[in-house]
Amino acid sequence: MPRKMLSFTRLAQQQPAKRPADERRGDFAEISRGFTPDGAGDQASRCEQCGIPFCSLHCPLGNNIPDWLMLTAADRLEEAYAVSSATNNMPEICGRICPQDRLCEGSCVLEQSRHGTVTIGAVEKYITDTAWEKGWVKPRTPAAERGQSVGIIGAGPGGLAAAEELRALGFAVDVYDRHDRMGGLLIYGIPGFKLEKHVVERRIDLLEQAGVRFHPNTDVGRTVSFDELRQRHDAVLIATGVYKARALSVPGAGLPGVEPALSYLIAANRVSLGDSVEEFDSGRLNAAGKDVVVIGGGDTAMDCLRTAIRQGANSVKCLYRRDRANMPGSQREVANAIDEGVEFVWLSAPEAVLDEGSERAKAVRALRMRLGVADASGRQAPQPIEGSQFTLPADLVISALGFEPENLPELFGCPDLALSRWGTLEVDPATMMTSLPGVFAAGDIVRGASLVVWAVKEGRDAAARIADHLSQTAVRQAS
Incomplete structure (x- = not known):
């Protein structure tokens, strides 16, 4: 039955129901x-159908959110x-x-006016899950x-989004990945x-049906040379993401x-997929x-904490140097972790990992922190409190301090591939082309570690730039 919009005046915000914490701690569903x-x-x-839709403006993809909310209603x-x-x-x-x-x-304007935001993400999920169920996704x-x-x-x-866009435009598309399954971090x-994982796998199946060719277990620089790929294709897009862990730099x-x-996380996901993983066994x-003890406050840290709970850890603690209000991860993920039994040790930073004579991790010595003046990021900088050391038992210490780019010129055997001062690939912002003609880059390998939605956005943008470049190339060759 069609509904009138602006129902926020009579309907309260309501998220979809979650499974009870006791139930969900026992599985990875x-x-x-x-x-x-x-x-x-x-x-x-409940959508207000704003004249200026701030939800769309703050979506990296610029999704037409008010329109599909109205159609859903x-x-x-x-x-x-x-x-x-x-x-x-x-x-x-x-x-x-x-x-x-x-x-x-x-x-969302409703969030700013304290009526409670429209539940955009949950509605988006419902729309597309229904589309798959009804056979509308082609x-x-x-x-x-x-x-x-x-x-x-x-x-x-990023690579999958670019592949779909390029294939729809009529280009032959081959996707190479070093893992045995497509999807990367997804x-x-x-x-x-x-x-x-079936949610990702059905997308990949859809791309195969469209004619995209996938090449798993292909490690560029080892399985196949970068130069060979350049000779094989009219253009190359590098969308490798960033996988190198930022080092934990404390004694021990x-x-x-x-x-x-x-x-x-890779080991845990492989086990969930049915693989035999020696390091897990x-x-x-x-x-x-x-x-x-998980060190860090981003979404990756939340993933590790909640995974450890499901694996049956004796205790799971998050050590983070700022307070909850200043952590970079999603507050919803923090709430989910707390519900599931994670303990957060706020305003604390690791000082050393201790072996207690066992030659392996047995504890983390940490230091209490206080928040000082704001740093360059706009957040208050943590400062140590002298003499405030304390110790947490820790048989497994997981460092979740973020990711840095791998040295692609070295891995690919291509020293002419220019890097920025952060180690990411340097591209022309107008064309998204690297220092090598016909070689483009998009996603985290250019931006640095970021969100999936930004990778999708930049994969789409790269596909458009590549299409322009190849169209101009075809015109020049024909003239």
């Missing part, structure tokens, strides 16, 4: 039960999906893992082939309780039992029965 049709329509009808879901997917290559994924509280929902096949090919290095969100970095950081976040990357 998604924690939300999802909206019912009436629930999605009612919550969509009117029970016109197929049209809602068409509008949603017009600007987003994976709306059901963004609906699940985007930090909406920091983007669209955090900018592969985007080209009207005609262009006779030019593009090689994409990296099958994460498969191996994000736990199933936030993003079940090299002890057994201190692990980088991504290694831990040996207990090295398995939190079962251990006292776990």
